[in-house]
Amino acid sequence: MYDVVIIGSGPAGYTAALYTSRAFLKTVLFTGIQIGGQLTTTTDVDNYPGFPKGIDGTQLMMDMKVQVERFGTEVVSDTISNIQSSIPNTEKQKAFVLKGEKGIYEAKTVIVATGATAMYLGLPSENMFAGKGVSACATCDGFFFRGKEVVVVGGGDTAMEEATFLTKFATKVTIIHRRDEFRASAIMLDRAKKDPKISFLLNKEIIEIYGDPVVQGLKLKSGEDIKTDGVFLAIGHRPNTDFLKNVVELDAKGYVVTKKNTETSMLGIFAAGDCVDHRYRQAIVAAGQGCMAAMDAEKYLEEQK
Amino acid sequence: MVGIIFTDANFDAEVTQSSIPTLVDFWATWCGPCRVQGPIVEEVAVAMEGKAKVGKIDVDQNPATAQKYGIMSIPTLLIFKSGQVVKQFVGVQSKDTLVGELQRLS
Numbered sequence: 001m002y003d004v005v006i007i008g009s010g011p012a013g014y015t016a017a018l019y020t021s022r023a024f025l026k027t028v029l030f031t032g033i034q035i036g037g038q039l040t041t042t043t044d045v046d047n048y049p050g051f052p053k054g055i056d057g058t059q060l061m062m063d064m065k066v067q068v069e070r071f072g073t074e075v076v077s078d079t080i081s082n083i084q085s086s087i088p089n090t091e092k093q094k095a096f097v098l099k100g101e102k103g104i105y106e107a108k109t110v111i112v113a114t115g116a117t118a119m120y121l122g123l124p125s126e127n128m129f130a131g132k133g134v135s136a137c138a139t140c141d142g143f144f145f146r147g148k149e150v151v152v153v154g155g156g157d158t159a160m161e162e163a164t165f166l167t168k169f170a171t172k173v174t175i176i177h178r179r180d181e182f183r184a185s186a187i188m189l190d191r192a193k194k195d196p197k198i199s200f201l202l203n204k205e206i207i208e209i210y211g212d213p214v215v216q217g218l219k220l221k222s223g224e225d226i227k228t229d230g231v232f233l234a235i236g237h238r239p240n241t242d243f244l245k246n247v248v249e250l251d252a253k254g255y256v257v258t259k260k261n262t263e264t265s266m267l268g269i270f271a272a273g274d275c276v277d278h279r280y281r282q283a284i285v286a287a288g289q290g291c292m293a294a295m296d297a298e299k300y301l302e303e304q305k
Numbered sequence: 306m307v308g309i310i311f312t313d314a315n316f317d318a319e320v321t322q323s324s325i326p327t328l329v330d331f332w333a334t335w336c337g338p339c340r341v342q343g344p345i346v347e348e349v350a351v352a353m354e355g356k357a358k359v360g361k362i363d364v365d366q367n368p369a370t371a372q373k374y375g376i377m378s379i380p381t382l383l384i385f386k387s388g389q390v391v392k393q394f395v396g397v398q399s400k401d402t403l404v405g406e407l408q409r410l411s
Binding site (some may be wrong): 033034035036039040041042043045056057058061062077102130131132133135137139140141145213216230264 | 308320333335336338339340347364365371375376378379381393394395396397399400401
């Protein structure tokens with residue numbers, strides 16, 4: 001039986017683990033599929049304080065892992081698919097049973113820090129081209145589009161950042177956005193607009209991606225056919241909370257609803273990071289919330305004694 | 306590191322002519338998820354020692370092989386058996402997934 005199970009290996013999860021293991025609570029952290037979380041798909045992180053020259057996102061996450069292991073957190077590569085509250089509370093202490101791919105785990109408290117995942121358009125043709133021209137990670141895959149033409153889908157900061165990054169490789173980058181206004185910040189949008197390699201197609205919706213065996217183009221709802229070698233998706237994120245549907249209260253978009261501080265609707269389950277926060281979505285905010293969840297869990301365990 | 310470094314030069318001898326199933330991890334230094342995958346692949350190499358060959362190929366240094374196999378996203382992991390690609394994974398894979406697939410094939 002663990003004192004604390006932490007689900008997720010981004011800044012929220014690792015910070016929570018740092019605090020609970022330093023408080024001598026028996027802690028295990030399950031990494032999930034995307035080990036290290038969303039920061040591993042970025043390049044330099046320049047807005048996490050303490051690194052005056054910036055730090056590589058993957059390096060930051062690898063360092064966080066080493067740091068929590070130093071204090072005794074077990075970091076396990078498993079993905080939790082189910083949480084159940086232990087059968088009627090006959091015992092004094094409530095407990096949770098978590099089901100992973102590799103085993104069943106028991107814990108007195110759970111901190112959910114599962115973050116969010118890049119959204120796809122939901123087109124059947126899109127899955128077919130995973131690894132064949134459709135990508136949600138420009139920093140990983142931009143390299144393969146040297147001298148080619150690509151499309152970036154979206155209108156937020158991520159879309160602008162990816163488009164700007166891709167101009168290093170591609171001869172032409174077209175941003176396709178389904179509206180004519182942008183969520184992107186003024187500075188990011190301005191940079192993209194000034195780039196001679198970037199052009200915009202606004203008020204356009206993609207209905208199909210085609211090609212054989214790799215992406216060759218896409219079709220728009222308006223009837224146009226756009227030739228392209230690659231489609232990079234930057235249309236936002238959805239919280240990784242499907243497995244929590246019948247466990248804790250989620251809002252309409254699937255984010256975990258926190259009541260008081262980091263407490264969820266289920267006593268003993270706490271939540272932190274991008275699975276809760278759709279407003280800030282920053283590594284430093286996630287880390288801060290991870291710390292809060294750890295302290296809330298610690299206090300809860302203290303009160304149960 | 307544990308495992309083999311594959312290159313454009315040794316790919317035929319080490320991979321396509323290999324007598325046992327061979328796992329190839331296509332990666333690059335600048336790809337974050339690849340650096341998450343790297344240590345996992347090394348664990349797979351240890352677990353499968355003698356039963357399967359496991360190694361990495363840097364797509365930056367070895368563009369010909371990456372191009373030949375149509376790699377457009379990394380990490381991509383290919384499993385070769387008798388010179389043919391028998392399994393392709395795109396994106397970071399767990400040790401269990403990779404070991405499981407290699408065991409099934411060996």
